[in-house]
Amino acid sequence: xxxxxxxxxxxxxxxxxxxxxxxxxxxxxxxxxxxxxxxxxxxxxxxxxxxxxxxxxxxxxxxxxxxxxxxxxxxxxxxxxxxxxxxxxxxxxxxxxxxxxxxxxxxxxxxxxxxxxxxxxxxxxxxxxxxxxxxxxxxxxxxxxxxxx
Amino acid sequence: xxxxxxxxxxxxxxxxxxxxxxxxxxxxxxxxxxxxxxxxxxxxxxxxxxxxxxxxxxxxxxxxxxxxxxxxxxxxxxxxxxxxxxxxxxxxxxxxxxxxxxxxxxxxxxxxxxxxxxxxxxxxxxxxxxxxxxxxxxxxxxxxxxxxxxxxxxxxxxxxxxxxxxxxxxxxxxxxxxxxxxxxxxxxxxxxxxxxxxxxxxxxxxxxxxxxxxxxxxxxxxxxxxxxxxxxxxxxxxxxxxxxxxxxxxxxxxxxxxxxxxxxxxxxxxxxxxxxxxxxxxxxxxxxxxxxxxxxxxxxxxxxxxxxxxxxxxxxxxxxxxxxxxxxxxxxxxxxxxxxxxxxxxxxxxxxxxxxxxxxxxxxxxxxxxxxxxxxxxxxxxxxxxxxxxxx
Ligand SMILES: [Zn+2]
Numbered sequence: 440x441x442x443x444x445x446x447x448x449x450x451x452x453x454x455x456x457x458x459x460x461x462x463x464x465x466x467x468x469x470x471x472x473x474x475x476x477x478x479x480x481x482x483x484x485x486x487x488x489x490x491x492x493x494x495x496x497x498x499x500x501x502x503x504x505x506x507x508x509x510x511x512x513x514x515x516x517x518x519x520x521x522x523x524x525x526x527x528x529x530x531x532x533x534x535x536x537x538x539x540x541x542x543x544x545x546x547x548x549x550x551x552x553x554x555x556x557x558x559x560x561x562x563x564x565x566x567x568x569x570x571x572x573x574x575x576x577x578x579x580x581x582x583x584x585x586x587x588x
Numbered sequence: 589x590x591x592x593x594x595x596x597x598x599x600x601x602x603x604x605x606x607x608x609x610x611x612x613x614x615x616x617x618x619x620x621x622x623x624x625x626x627x628x629x630x631x632x633x634x635x636x637x638x639x640x641x642x643x644x645x646x647x648x649x650x651x652x653x654x655x656x657x658x659x660x661x662x663x664x665x666x667x668x669x670x671x672x673x674x675x676x677x678x679x680x681x682x683x684x685x686x687x688x689x690x691x692x693x694x695x696x697x698x699x700x701x702x703x704x705x706x707x708x709x710x711x712x713x714x715x716x717x718x719x720x721x722x723x724x725x726x727x728x729x730x731x732x733x734x735x736x737x738x739x740x741x742x743x744x745x746x747x748x749x750x751x752x753x754x755x756x757x758x759x760x761x762x763x764x765x766x767x768x769x770x771x772x773x774x775x776x777x778x779x780x781x782x783x784x785x786x787x788x789x790x791x792x793x794x795x796x797x798x799x800x801x802x803x804x805x806x807x808x809x810x811x812x813x814x815x816x817x818x819x820x821x822x823x824x825x826x827x828x829x830x831x832x833x834x835x836x837x838x839x840x841x842x843x844x845x846x847x848x849x850x851x852x853x854x855x856x857x858x859x860x861x862x863x864x865x866x867x868x869x870x871x872x873x874x875x876x877x878x879x880x881x882x883x884x885x886x887x888x889x890x891x892x893x894x895x896x897x898x899x900x901x902x903x904x905x906x907x908x909x910x911x912x913x914x915x916x917x918x919x920x921x922x923x924x925x926x927x928x929x930x931x932x933x934x935x936x937x938x939x940x941x942x943x944x945x946x947x948x949x950x951x952x953x954x955x956x957x958x959x960x961x962x963x964x965x966x967x968x969x970x971x972x973x974x975x976x977x978x979x980x
Pocket of ligand 1: 480485
């Protein structure tokens with residue numbers, strides 16, 4: 440899927456760009472290089488997601504984006520049937536997964552589950568990240584998708 | 589001095605416009621707001637010029653100063669907006685109004701909500717634009733953008749943890765549609781729902797069928813909040829506020845679906861505070877109005893307000909337990925957001941008052957304690973309890 444501009448979902452959805460205040464910019468820079476980076480507090484070591492300007496545990500602002508292994512577990516999921524965006528009008532069903540990182544203070548991120556959209560999905564299953572690059576889009580972006588191990 | 593809203597204020601009047609299908613209101617949204625305020629004042633038997641405050645929620649567009657100017661109000665003392673989206677602020681706005689009246693900041697506050705989606709865009713649609721930043725950048729490009737899509741994974745997780753079957757969600761939908769058949773105001777009046785029709789309906793997003801999702805309507809609703817001491821000066825049997833709370837649990841608002849306690853209606857910390865304030869328990873509640881954005885939110889709210897254990901949902905949530913007049917917990921007796929109207933839930937607060945007065949189209953007998961749950965699964969959420977004079 441690298442560089443082809445095609446992905447799990449039909450093109451035409453809003454493209455992700457870093458927040459104007461820069462809060463999540465290192466995340467997007469990381470995924471463009473095929474690295475999954477989440478926020479970690481250098482003062483107390485706690486992982487945190489979504490990103491915030493201070494650590495919710497110790498209130499330090501000494502936060503970094505640190506790479507995590509691109510492996511997680513399905514915490515929940517949904518199969519979407521009714522499209523609410525014109526780009527998905529002819530998409531058919533698709534699967535959204537909420538992926539948890541148990542070794543990283545249960546941080547979670549959202550993605551799609553690659554493969555048959557009718558597949559049985561099992562909460563708790565291990566999934567591996569697939570970086571879906573959209574280099575031909577303007578602006579270029581990368582999504583983090585998942586597939587069952 | 590005890591710090592509590594219990595018994596300090598009463599609902600003197602309630603008012604609604606007709607409810608319309610989304611985009612079909614013949615009047616402007618602001619005019620709908622005015623008509624609801626006028627109706628509530630007429631119900632209370634007061635001049636609208638006596639109103640001295642407004643409280644609303646969910647970023648209502650009808651500005652209190654413009655309302656006060658339009659109504660010729662002499663002395664505006666309170667203009668309040670509860671933060672947060674969806675219907676989470678319905679009972680919260682009432683709590684804020686009650687706090688103002690209880691503390692003497694104002695004497696007569698109108699809680700209102702006006703909505704004409706056709707004039708300003710819809711809730712149930714995704715954004716059509718080239719780029720997205722912030723929280724949405726981490727969900728929208730994956731096709732996760734509508735309210736139904738945002739809440740389905742919470743409900744799926746709850747059902748997974750507690751073995752909840754689809755039939756429990758279905759029962760909530762059947763109860764709302766059942767009640768709507770006796771309510772001529774209801775948008776779904778004359779359109780009954782059966783188990784078969786529910787089962788055959790299309791998925792919106794698993795685990796929500798079409799009939800698990802709220803309507804999208806235009807209209808307005810309002811209620812007049814006055815000091816309890818004056819409750820008997822008005823036209824109707826007094827309805828007292830026993831408790832009203834809002835809020836959310838630890839890091840409920842952590843973005844990108846990162847609330848540590850995720851599979852919840854957000855009421856785990858609020859519900860105990862509500863019962864403490866009202867000095868009643870779940871066993872005292874005679875009738876419940878519970879905001880259905882989606883049936884799964886009602887289910888988790890019923891659990892978190894102590895009406896059944898999480899592992900008992902399949903047995904407790906059956907239609908016969910949920911319908912008036914004889915169910916164990918008559919729920920959404922006007923038809924609610926699923927089948928009466930989606931007025932961001934304020935219609936539910938009005939129905940709860942009707943149950944106290946004995947004026948519901950699905951009246952439960954001898955109601956003394958009438959509860960409202962507003963906007964589950966968002967943050968902040970809110971809930972409230974009304975009571976008759978006998979409960980004071
Ligand atoms: Zn820290």
